Amino acid sequence: SAVISQKPSRDICQRGTSLTIQCQVDSQVTMMFWYRQQPGQSLTLIATANQGSEATYESGFVIDKFPISRPNLTFSTLTVSNMSPEDSSIYLCSASHLEAFFGQGTRLTVV
Amino acid sequence: AQSVTQLGSHVSVSEGALVLLRCNYSSSVPPYLFWYVQYPNQGLQLLLKYTTGATLVKGINGFEAEFKKSETSFHLTKPSAHMSDAAEYFCAVSGRSSASKIIFGSGTRLSIRP
Numbered sequence: 001s002a003v004i005s006q007k008p009s010r011d012i013c014q015r016g017t018s019l020t021i022q023c024q025v026d027s028q029v030t031m032m033f034w035y036r037q038q039p040g041q042s043l044t045l046i047a048t049a050n051q052g053s054e055a056t057y058e059s060g061f062v063i064d065k066f067p068i069s070r071p072n073l074t075f076s077t078l079t080v081s082n083m084s085p086e087d088s089s090i091y092l093c094s095a096s097h098l099e100a101f102f103g104q105g106t107r108l109t110v111v
Numbered sequence: 112a113q114s115v116t117q118l119g120s121h122v123s124v125s126e127g128a129l130v131l132l133r134c135n136y137s138s139s140v141p142p143y144l145f146w147y148v149q150y151p152n153q154g155l156q157l158l159l160k161y162t163t164g165a166t167l168v169k170g171i172n173g174f175e176a177e178f179k180k181s182e183t184s185f186h187l188t189k190p191s192a193h194m195s196d197a198a199e200y201f202c203a204v205s206g207r208s209s210a211s212k213i214i215f216g217s218g219t220r221l222s223i224r225p
Contacts, residue, residue: 033212042201043155043215050210092154094213102147104154 002027002095006103013083013110020079021106023093028073034066037090037105046091049076083110113138113204115216123222130174130189132219134202137183144185145203145213146176155201161185162207172196197223 003026013019023032031050035043047055047068055068070076080087092105118133136142146158159170166178176187185202202216 031210042218045212045214048210048212101157102155107152 002029002101004093004095004101004103006093006106008106009104010107011109013108015084015110017083018079018081019083019108020077021091021093023076023078023103025074025095029095030073031095032070032076033094034068034076034078035092035094035102037092039089043092046078080108083108085110113142113206113214115202115204115214117200117202117216117219119219120217121220121222123224124192125224126194127191130187130192130196130221132187132200132202132221134176134185134187134216135183136185136202136204138204138206140206142204143207143211144176144178145205146170146174146185146187147201147203147215148172149199149201149218151198158187158200192221192223194223194225197221 005024007022034046037043045058046061047057049055049068049070051070051073067079088110090105090107093103114137116135144161147155158174159168161168161178169175174189199218201218203213205211205213
C-alpha cells in the first residue's frame with residue numbers, strides 16, 4: 001500500500017492570491033492525479049501528472065489556472081492561481097490508479 | 112469513454128438492516144471498479160476494488176461488492192448496518208492501463224436509523 005501526505009490540510013486565502021498544495025507519496029508511482037471536490041459534490045479530475053512530461057488537463061481545467069509540477073516519482077504540486085471564492089473546494093491527490101490511494105485532501109476556502 | 116451511475120443520492124436504513132448501494136458503469140474496455148467511503152471532513156478511503164478474478168470482492172468493515180458484467184453493475188452490500196457506517200460512498204471506474212484515470216460517480220449518502 002502507499003501512504004500519501006498532503007500539505008497544507010486546510011487554508012483560508014484571499015482572493016487574487018495563489019496557493020501551492022504538496023503531495024508526497026512514500027513509494028515511487030508512475031501516475032499521480034489531482035482532483036477537486038466542491039462542497040457536497042463528487043470528485044472531478046483536474047489533471048494527470050506523469051513524471052518527466054507536462055500534466056494532462058481535463059476539459060474545463062487549464063494550466064494557467066492550475067499549474068502542476070511532477071519533479072520525481074514520489075512528489076507533485078498543484079497550484080491554484082489567482083483564486084476566487086468559486087475555487088473553494090477540497091483538493092485531493094491520488095497516486096497511480098492501480099493502488100487507488102488518496103491523500104487526506106486540502107480544504108481551501110477563498111474569501 | 113467511461114462513466115459511473117450511482118442510483119440514489121441518499122439511502123437510509125435501520126441499524127442491523129441490509130445495506131445495498133447501487134452502481135452501474137459504462138466502459139468500452141474491461142474496467143477496474145472501486146468503492147470508496149468518505150466520512151465527514153475526512154479524505155477518501157478505499158473500501159474494495161475489483162481488478163480481475165473472483166467477481167465477489169470482500170472489503171473492509173464487512174462490505175462486499177459483486178462485479179456483474181452482464182448487468183454492468185458493481186453494487187455494494189453489507190448484511191447488517193452499523194451506526195458507524197454513516198458516510199458518503201463513491202463508486203468509481205477506471206481502465207486497466209497505468210495511464211487510466213479514475214472516474215467517480217456522484218456519490219450516495221448513507222444514513223443509519225437507530
